[in-house]
Amino acid sequence: MKRIKIVGGGFTGILAAFQAHRLGARNIELHERLDRLGGIALPEVNNGREMREGCIYFGPEGDPIRSLLEQHGAVFKDFDNRFGSVSPGPDGPVYTDDFGGPALPGSKARLHPLDGNNLGDRLDCYEDALAFPLARYVRWHVGCAPSQLHASAADPLAINRVFATGAPLEALSEAKRLDGHANALFGIPRSMWDYSNNVQASLPVGGFTALIDQCRSALCSIGVDINQRSLARPANVLGEVSSDDVLVWAASPMPLFKAVGLEAPKAPAKKFATYTFEVNWTGPAPFYAQNFTATGSCFRVYIYESGGAKLLTAECVYEAEGDELAEDIHLLLDGFEGELTIGGLLYRSIKPRWLYHTVDTMDKLGGLRMVLMDRLGDNFVPGAWEAYAKGEKFTEVEAGLQKALGTGMIAKAS
Template sequence: MRQLGVIRSSKAPTVRIIGGGLTGILAALEAHRLGCRDIELHERFDQLGGTAWPRRDHGLELRADHRYFGPQGDPTRTLLEANGLAFDDFENRFGSVSPAPGGDLAFTHDFEGPALRTRKLDLDHITGDSLADRIRAYPHDISGHLTRYCQWALGSWLDEVDAGAAIPLGIKRVYATDIDTCDLARAKKADPVYDGLYGIPRALWGRLQNQTASLPADGYQTFFMRCQSALERLGVTIQTASFLSPQQAFRAREAGDVVVWAADPAPLFAPLELEPPKRLAKSLTSYIFKARYAGPLPFHVRNFTAEGSVFRVHLYECRGQALLSAECVSEISDCDLRRQIHKLMGGFGGASLHLDETVSIQVEPRWAQHSLDAARKLAGLHAALAKHQGANFIAGAWEAQTQTASLSEISKSLTQALEIEPAEAIAA
């Protein structure tokens, strides 16, 4: 752990955190690490975990998405481990399915993005902030398919979607299959724009990033219960079934408290007389099966063909039972769903996959993709909070694409709000 500074204030303020999901938990742990000892955590549900709290069926966790932690040394994991949380490492395995000539499928191992044919790499300048602007930078044969895929996945005009949606959609980088790998590698090394838009499968690239990841030991429900115990040991006051309104949070800040709003930002717009953003309307339907599979677990594969209903397949193990989650862009019959899953898994040991009974069907809204309107209005919300509430009201890093990025932003804001003097300055 990095060396700490000291709080300059004669009396350390109370830190009030709204939202007991993972972001709120990490904010409480970080506030304690930075020296604060009067911390309150408010969670509107009956237990910590927020929307990440998993449903269970006969003792099995039903995970509709593939939420992982980083390898050893990842800052988020390091902070949690310092407070007694344990993780199990695993070999991070994944793949993608893309269209191929003649209606065939291209199965790409160790690459999460689309693998698409193109005869040239030339990129145009990205001229705006929308997903459409990002996609237009590619050659026409790539941009045309990416447009079809995103419209299939989102059901929205791409000019209305923020470019950051490329990450949760899995199209941050494209593997150009008709280009010599050495030429592609040289282009990536020579130009950061090419490096940001093109990718190479891990095995061909010779890079070791993302080889390992981790999951909480004994599952997510146990993880969140252990997080609560760790916070209680630190003296954090946890109030479940509790939600501070924006007005209450503003008053707490005016009284000298530091407030971290780690919950959904939507309630903050009206009190600041801001128009709320428009969210993307598309939802995902997730089907979870008991399964038998001889391949590595966990494993996930993305579908970039823009055909069928299955957007992503995620296989994982819980208490010795293999489970398969299929995230779908639309509802689908059981027979067609099973057929599509087997087709997508055909290049990844699909012959060994057997789907047993369905244990769960969930329809949930998408939160990971922002509309362009939402991205702009969130930026406006940050500016309004900074102007009217000052440094002692900390926004929850809502736009961050990773939990580690979110933790880094909150840590910087807490350091400023708590008026912490760096250790190096003290030593000098």
């Protein structure tokens, strides 16, 4: 039986250990450079309340990731998945319930063909009434032209699907049903066409801290050798892989470039600010609202419950505190059900994010994969470096492990 060595104890690495065990592996090592597991999924805790950066949740009952975690003792609670977006309109912001993407005054249910692999090429598929405000939003959010980003950056930017508010609903619905290109680029608020796939979602009972603690306990119980404060030096790790080993690199791939003699892509220069407040909120929770107006500081607010309190996390494209930030938060929520009173600031963080891949980054990650697969073959499993959605990461790692271990069918995650 092959030894599975997993580098990176974030959520991808934790799931990879469970996946490898389910596929029959019993000699599994997990290496994490920090003194804790969980990576970015493990929030800071302030007086028993979790300071969650970003809007992370799981699928309803039957979701493969949730099911795998439940098999190892995790407990989840379902909730009504409520969200909305704020988009620019001729007379001010336009609020759209049940839709997390931009709602813009386009009138055509037709698209140009996709010609190229950058985000600018993707936006050029739309008519100008959609493409221009989308390009403005990208520059506001990331600080660069859409042509510098890979087309896949549409997903973390939440502009992968656009609702053309001036197009006939019947024409949009038909285009989405009949044309895969249109289905990938157009969206419709779920309440307007009986879309129910994401009506229910779930969160771990006790929060993400309890989930990671449960995962650690479960990993130990199935015999996974957890090594914290373990700095896996790429050159050494790669040199130690034998035909009886499978290496899963679930950590950042950046250190691997030097180890194999390739030029690394530049790290993202844009930093984002995150603020968490205790709030009084009479609307639904959890709830998030995304800002596509390309104005103000805040691109998303997320309201959730933790430690017996309601908290609001504001994610911002630049530092903005005090009255400016409060006004931006209220602007995002004023058009939705619920009244908001903002209390004290509990948490503040300013850091870059490895989310918005450039064309250069994607090309170089592809080159890195080719070199490592050529050197190690199926014994090397990348940690789904390019993917944004956790379901996509889960499926990609599952496919790599199955190939390395020679096992059956792939379980897809939503």
